[in-house]
Structure formats: structure tokens, C-alpha cells
Amino acid sequence: MTYKLDTIRLLIAHDSQDDAEQLMNALRNAGRATRAELVLGEDDLLRALKSGSWEMLLCRPAFGGCTLESVMAHLQRLGKTLPVIVLADHFDAGQLRGALALGARAMAPVADRELIMLLVDQQLDYVRMRKERTENEHALREAEKRLAVLMDQSRDAIAYVVDGMHIHANDTYVEMFGYASADDLAGVPVMDMVSAADHEKLKKLLRSRAQDESKTHELACRGVDTRGEEFDATFVFAPSTYDGEACTQIVIRSADVDESVLQEKLQAMSQVDQTTGLYNRLWFMERLEEAVAEVHKTGQMAGLLYLRLDEFEQMQGTVGMEGADEALMLVAGALRKRLGDQVPMARVGDEDFALLLPVQEREDAAPMAEQLRADIEALMPAVQGRTLHLTGSVGVAFVQEDSRNGQTVITRALDCCNKAQKHNSGKGNSVHIHDPMDDVAAGSSEAVALAIRQALEQNSFRLLYQPLMNLSDESDHFFEVFVHLPQKEGDDLKPEAFMPIAAEHGLAAKIDRWVTLHAIRAAMAEKTPLRLLINLSGYSLQDAELAAWIGKALKASKFDPSRLLFQISEGDANTFLKQAQAFAEQIAVLGCRFSISRFAGGINPFKLFEHVPVAMVKFDGSFTQELSKPESRTKFAELITQASNQGKEVLVGFVESAQQMQVLWTLGGVNYLQGFYLQAPGPKLQLSADE
Template structure:
């Protein structure tokens, strides 16, 4: 493999110099060229993270630096460095804990062959991630170049879908005498064809829809002012924004006449300040992102905003405000070198790209700029003007795949710095918090997963038939940054859309298992019902992981009941059947919730060996009506005939208890008995 020929850049957190050298020898004996650095302190690690590393191996413990803090430092610096934790003994609990704290894997000390194999896997995964990021950058660059070629082409080019314009370049607009592409969007192309040729054009386009390859048509074109011209149109199949369409290229004798004029119009300079304009700066930023991703050449972006510029502009007037901008541009030009591109990015914003400068190094230079700008007296129209700046600073590093991400981060930092001669540096750790504060539910979910920020509640499920088990259903809650509960339907839907549902399920399982293990040590014979999402139903790795987690917690398998909703069980019946069989082998119980709403609910049970069924809440609504009681009794009787234990939820009053008892219900659940609580504290002892 090509990977084997590359030098591994290895960090080792190990107090013993001899053990660190033994680990290095292990990799070298396996044929791996290795460049290594032994971490001796938190400061040493911080300094080392300025370079590129491929792998961190940590001892079970270290007096120099706690391994968990090392993982946190890597995250804080937004470094893509896989971590392998060495642990003492083959302790499943310790392995689970190491994985939960962010390590990619954990290996018992002394299992050298296994360590090398896991390292090989993580290094291969790292290469894949780096290649993917490089490919994303290259793809965006290719798409951008294609778009630029279209926009700047001397040929008139348009894309047409179902006879309607969806894109037209500047040459095409000029050819037909339009000023803006929005004037053509949604306009039928036939409206630009001379009336005498419209029948032929319509017939041609109708036939071309069913052809492959290119075709050509000569017909008359009509300009916006009514003028006519002869055009040779070339048609070819294409795709635009992922949609199939037809590319139309029009060439006329006058195509080359305006080329020199067009080139003169293309400018990269801001007219007021003489600096680069926004478009040119963005063009220069893209290669810098590519160098950061592919070559590890870090850079920094400074987003420099004039404080209270609107007030200054109103006070000075537009002309003098432009003079102020020009003078400030001169001050900035003197501060930044020729190799540090500087642009006027917006009305009151300048941007500077600082190649080779990590944000920590650039911060000092920019703080000096703040002092210089504050102390400078601008002479504008015979009067003295003073101003201050707010600067947002963001880095370009190996994990930066999009230039727009850097700009957005620096922009947000400038906004958060306020209007007070201040600088704020982007910290990746603040990203989720900032997004959560802006109301992003997905960000709140990610933050809760990283920081154990979810809340588990427990609602008792009460036996009407003398069961000795103490049953609780586990419910998940999420608080927003303001401390208010986010509706579960809202955050679970957002998590599913973002691909986080399976991670949430594992978080709930892991934390429920820990709490249950502690609770059962107090003499409670407790069983938990835990809901699984459709993502976990489809996850083949769930059962092996669950088996390890139960063994690590020393819990019997029948202390958990995994619960699927009827809609998910039907939609993924094949996967649910595999899951049910696996749970049976583990001696875990399966429950189906929201049961009874499908056209033929019992056909699902033929494939799934469910120990419990929780009927849908709609069956408990308005149980005072005889027909509703009869529907519930009929459903329950069919379930009981199959020896399935039944649960009726949403019991909100005592009036329904007699009906449920007569119907033979096994378990009931609802606020009348007890609402969800953070403690498993319900008194299950029978009334005397």
C-alpha cells in the first residue's frame, strides 16, 4: 500500500522514555518510517499542535498531562488527529469510557500486534478524510472555474429546461439587449426568436428533447429593443445545478467585437480605496484554503470593520466618507506587507489574508493595528476624524474545506467583538455554542452529545397483575441555551435529518445502563424501556455494542426492553426482524409502541417476537364511549391470545382504571400514576 511508504508523524503521551521508544520501535519494526514527538506537558502539546500529526497514542495515565485533556486540546485546535488510548488490562468498561471521551479506539497495554493493526486502520481512515477534504476543495474550484468560464465566455451561452431559461451569461444578455439575468429567468426561449422562425424553432426543440448529441439551427433572434439578427445556435445536452437541461451556444459575427471592451470592464480593484475588491479577494482566498488543506500551510483571515461607520458616513457625507475610507486604506496598506492581500470587502469592512500566520501569531499584529487606528488623526476636508475598528480573526487549517466558512467565522467574531476597538479570535469550541444560541436545534443536539447535555427522565409503568419487576420508560429531554425545554418531536426530527439519531440512541442506552446499574445495587429489581429510532433499527453494529455495554456494567440482559414504534417496524421490517432475533439471543426483550394504527397491525407481529406491546394513545381517548371500549378490548384480547404483555399509556384519570382492569391490561402508564421524573423513585409496593 502507498500508505505504508509514508512517514507516520506520531505523538506519544507516555511518562516513560523507554516505553515511548519501545512503541516507536514497534512501528519501525512493522516497516513504518516514523517521525515521533513525546509530549511532556500541556504547553508542549499546545506548541506541537502547530504542526501536522497523524496519530496520538496515550498511556493509561500520565503525570505530565491527563489523556482526556490531550483529546480536548486536539478538539479545541480543530485538529484531525486520531487518538488511541492504551489501558491497563482488558477492561470493557475502561474501553467504553475511552471511546465515550473521544478516543478512536482503546487497546490493552502489551497487545502490540493489535495496536499496530488499529493504528493502520486509523491512519487509512485519516488519509481518506484528508483526500475527501482535498477533493471537496478541488471540486469547488473546478465548479467555480467552469462557472467563471461560462460567465466570461465570448460566446453567448444559456441553459434551457423545458424551453425556459434557467441561466444566461453576460454575453447572452448583451446579445439580446437585457441588463439582468433575472429578466430572462422563467422566460420561454421562443420569445427571443423571430416570429417567422418560431414554428421551425418550436418543432426543432420538440424533436431535440428525444435526441442525443449536438445539433445546430440557424434562425433569427429578437433583441429587447425589437431589433433582429441572424444567429447560429448550437444545442447540446447538459446539466446545471444537478438538473438535466439543454445548453445553447449562440455565435454571431459581432461576437468578437466587444471582447476588448469586456476585458477592459473586468477589474479587480475597488475604485474608492485602490485595494482589491471583494471578488478578487475571494479568488485569492480559495488557493489559500487549498494550500492549508493539502500542504498544511496555515493562514489567517482578518475581518476588519469600522465601528459605527453609518454614523460617520451621515456626519461626513458620502464624498468625505470615501476620503476617510481611502486614508484608512493607506494606513492598512502600510501595516500589511505585499504578501498579505488586502481588500475592501464591503462598505465598512476590509479583509486581510495573512499567509503562514496561525491565528495566535496574527493576533499580536492585529492588536497593534487597533491601537494605531485608535491613535491616528484623519484629516478629512479640514476637520479631524477619529475612528476605531472591530476585528474578527479566523484561521485556515487542514480542516477548512470552504473559503466561505472562514469568512463567516471571522465575520461572526467581528460582530461579537462589538463596537469598541476590540478583537475576537475564532475558537472552534465556540462554534456549536454560537449556533445553539442562534437557535439551531441541530447545534443544540451536537452540543448535548459532546457535553452530556441531555436530560434523562423516567416514567413508571405499573403492573395491574402483580408483576414483581419495577418498570420505567426512559424519556429524553433537551434544554436550549436559555434553559427552556425543546419539544422532543422538534429536536428528534432535526437529529434524524442531520443523521444523529443513532448517536442519540447510543447516548441514551449508555447513560441509562450506567444509572440502572447503580440503581439495581440498592436492591431494586428494575427494568428500563428504551426507545430506538429507525436509524438504530438499521444499524448492524448496535447489538455487539450493546452486549459489550451490558457486560461492562454487569447488568443482566433482561433488565432492558428495547422499544420500536409500529411505523418504524413496518417501514424497516426486514432489519427489525434481524434486530429482534439478535435481542432474543442476548435475552433482551422487545416492545412495539404506538401499536394498532396500521391497516393490519398483527401481520407485523408474525415477524417480530415482541414480549410487550404498547397500544397507541388514541385507544385511551374518550374511553367513556362503549364503541371505544370495545375497540380497545378487541385489540387487547388478540394480543393476550398470543401471550403478549400489553401496556396502555396516557392514563390520566382514575375513571378509566376499571375499564382497563376488565379488559385484562397488564401494565398502565400515565400522569395519573406519575409523570416523568429525574429519579426512579416510584413506590411499586402493593397497596394493603
């Protein structure tokens, strides 16, 4: 289903009613079917935002005492994601930067109607794509949920297989073969599921599928479980996909399946938490996804309040499991008493509860969150002969128009709950409400620069090593080195996030030196000789002393320079061409070699070889991602051949699937493969699969 935008629902915030009406007429006269509303002040704006659904906002920098900054703050507070076009009196770069920094999407001179029309069309395309993406993502989630439910509730045993190895299975399949869980089955060969007497039949069938995987094959044989007991079964092999990857689906119909038992299990499935009587997490996530769909359809926001009992483990140790369950039931009762049965609520974890509260604006959720916190603190129940002093911490996040899915919202609410528990010297009993500005501040230039300096001082950067598979020499231990900046909370920052900031503060070269030195030390600690591919930023090439410093580091560590390659991106090599040429020549004298990453991203990549002595190229990851397209595969093969014919070693990264791996094996000229399908980056130089 695609989103068709027939009528522009346009909001115009203006300081002149006559000028605004002329603008509306101009839009209509230009063939844009427009349903517009004019707001002349802040109160009008708030009333319109709360009562209507709009595609776009045309806004003067100031109108009726209201400023653009106030407008953007109201949009954020109300969870509105309207694209805003600013109509300025005097258009200049400074004004544009300021408007974009506040969150506007475009700016035009108020008198330039032609430019305004073009920007309106541009933003309409943006609205269409956003709506289509939202609806497609929602449809995909619904389809995936239906498929997952159908698979889990199927009476037949179902599994998915890649390269003869299991990657997923439903409960029926897992139980049929005696495994404890689907995780225990992951990686187990299909051959292990069939009696030895039927191995030849299975091998013959698999060979037939290798020649044509588009067909469906059946195999009547004897299955064998983990205890060695055999049973009659029919294996049906069919083409399928799992997590976007082509695979084989296996459906097994066994004569030993007791359908009455399966029916009982399905009947016993419940959406209610047995301890508290509240709904469970599965039920709540369905309601949360419905709330996400509703806000995209009607603009109705919701607050997700995530409540966790503080110091639950200590309480459990004091009153035991039964006492803890009694306390949970009392908390559930307090939530029902406060909120009734109309508000969706559930127990979503051991001591975690969640509820959805319809709100008009972000501030509406704070009083209820505080009330729930106070209700828990006031309980003081007598449990197992002890008076418990319960407290709870509440995190609040919002379902709003830019919410992609329910999992994102509940993850954000959980993060806020974790922050609330850190209040009051780690004792919790507090409320933390998500503020979008916290997300911005967390990645601010100043904060990242401070973290970089601390990492340099404390040697706390994190190095990761990903192996490169040499297609002609299995004994070659070759690793690419990546550097991450650890954060106190959340995931590490990757180089693309912090290296530009490091360059602004003159720290890029220091980081590259740190990486080089510590990677060499790690390699020297290994008994087996290995090679390193170390990435440098283009900013480091401006350090005229870098090559000399590398020479000193190699001499001090006694590391074989022929085992060291330095790599920069094609873009940086072209930007700093003279410096790249000088650096490559200087490290060649030392015995090291030079590599170019993200190769062939430009129009004429091979021209770079005329200026820089390049030993190896790592092709841009987009080529790997497009291997399934015949025209892309042909072009890629030609580029590889051209690079190989010019004496360059060829590295292809981003290998994420067996299908990509198979295609790359057939392309001549490839020397190394790399990717998560082979092995993900890790904190250690893992020289073999057993280490």
C-alpha cells in the same frame, strides 16, 4: 488524483522509551513502513507538532507530566487534525467514553499489539479518505472556478436550460437579449428568445432532443431581445450539467456581437477596489483558497482577520458618500502602514476589510487583531470639515487542516466580526476570536433543552408546510408538517438535532402535541379544505394519553379527522412496535390514518404491516437519490408495486430534479410526489402557485 500513503509518519507520546521503541519495531515488523518520532513530555510534543507533519498520534493517557486532555487542547490550538489512538493501561467503557469525548478516535490496551495494529490500519484508511476528499474537493473547486471564468469571459453567449427554461447565463447572453441580470432571465422559456417565424423550427429541434439528448443540434434562426428587435444567430444545443443536474447548454454565435467591445470589457476587469486601492473580494477569495490548499499540503496555518467599521451608515449620513469614501481610503492606508505589502489584504464589502496572517498557533492572531482595532480608533481623521471618531470590530477565524474551503473560513470570520460588534452594548470596537468550543457549547444538551422549554412557553416553534402532489387529483391540497426550533443566532435547529434531547428531558410528547394543535389551527384558518401529514417521534408513542388528547383536539377544533394522517419512521415503529400498533388502532377509531416514513430502510419492511394498520408509506429518500442507477430503479419499482398491491398509498419524497421527476412519473403505484423541485417547505399553507 488520489492520495497514496506509503510511509506512516507516526508520532508516539509515551512514558517509556523502551516500550515505545518496541511498539515502533512491532509496527515495522508487521509490514507498516513507519517513520516515527518519540516524545516523552509536553515540550517535546509541542516542538514536534510545530516542526513536522504527521499522519497519526499514538498517545498514553499521561506521559512526562502531560495529560491526554492537554494533548487534545494543543492539537486544537495548533489546528492539527491528527487521529489519536490512546494506549491505555486498563481498557474499559468509561475510559473509552472519556477519550472519545476529548476528541480521540480510538483506544486500545497498551499490551494488545494485535488490536493496536488493527486500529492503526483503520485510522490509516481514515487518513487516506480525508486526504482524497480534501484533494478532490480542491480539484473540483479549481475546475469550477476555471469553468466559471471561461464562461463569463467567453465571447459567445452561453446559457443553461432545464425543461426549456433558463437556469443560468453569462453576461454576454444576458446583454444580447436585453436583460438586466441573469436572475431576471431565470425561468424564461427558450421559445421567448426566438422570432415567432422560427418557432416551428425550434419546436422540431426540441422534439428531436427529447428523443436523444446526447447529441448536439444547431439552429440558424432570428433571435429576439426584450425590445422585440431581431438579429441573426446560430443556437447550438448540447448536453451538459449545471450544479450537478443534467441540463442543456445553449451557445449562441450572433452576427451582431461586437468583439472589440467584449475585449474592452475583459481588459477593464480588475482585481483592485477603485475606492481604496486595495485588492477586491474576488482576488482575496483566490488567496484564501490558496491558503486552504497550503495548510492541507504543509500544515501552515493562517488567521483570517475580518474588520468592519462600526456605525458606518451613520457616518455616511454625516459626511456623505464622498466623505465616507475618504474615510475608507484612510482606513486602507492605516492597514498598509501596519502590515506592509506582504500580507494579503482586501476590501471585501462596503465597510469590510479582510487580511490573511500566517500563524503558528491560534494565539498568534490576537495581538495583531487588537493592534488593528487600536489603529482604527486612533485615526480620528478630519473629513468634510468634521473630526470622525472611527472604530472597528475584528472577527478572527483560522485556516487550518480541517478547513473545507475559503467560503467556510470567511463566513466564520464574518460571524465572529458580527459578535465583536455586539460587544460594548452594541457599539463594537472589539475583537472576537473563533473558539471551537463555542460551536460545541451552542449545541449542548442543556442549552437546547432550555431553548425547547422557552419555545413551548412562548409558542415560538416554527412550523413549515411542504405540499404533496397527488398524481391523480389536482384538487387535493395535502401538506406535510415540519417543526423547527428557532435560534437567536444562526439557522433553525431541525428535529433530528433537538428531538433526541427533548426525549431525554421528557419534552418530546409536548412538542408533538404543540405541532398537532397549531397545524390544525393553521388548517382551520384556510377556506379551502386540506389534509395534513404530521410527524410524530417514537418517544411520543409512549404517551398512552396521546390518542385521547388528539380526539379532544379534533372535537374542539371541529377538524375533519379523515384529513389527518400521523406519521412515524420505520425505525421508531419497530422499536416501539406495541405502542405503534395501539396508537394506530386508536386513531383509526377517531377517523385518522397512520403512515410510515423512511420506509424500506430495514431488511423486511413489509413485515411491519402484519402488526400495524398502515395506510400510507413514505419511502426512504435514498431510493429517490439512486434513481439514476438502473438496478436501484428496478428494485425501487418492485418495492412500490409490492406496497401498492397491499393497499398502501405510496409517497415518494426528496424529488430534487426534473430527471427524478420524469422517472417517477413512469413508475406505477406512486400516489404522491414531494420535494424541493416541486416546492420547498414554507411558513404558510400555500394552496396554489399564485398565493
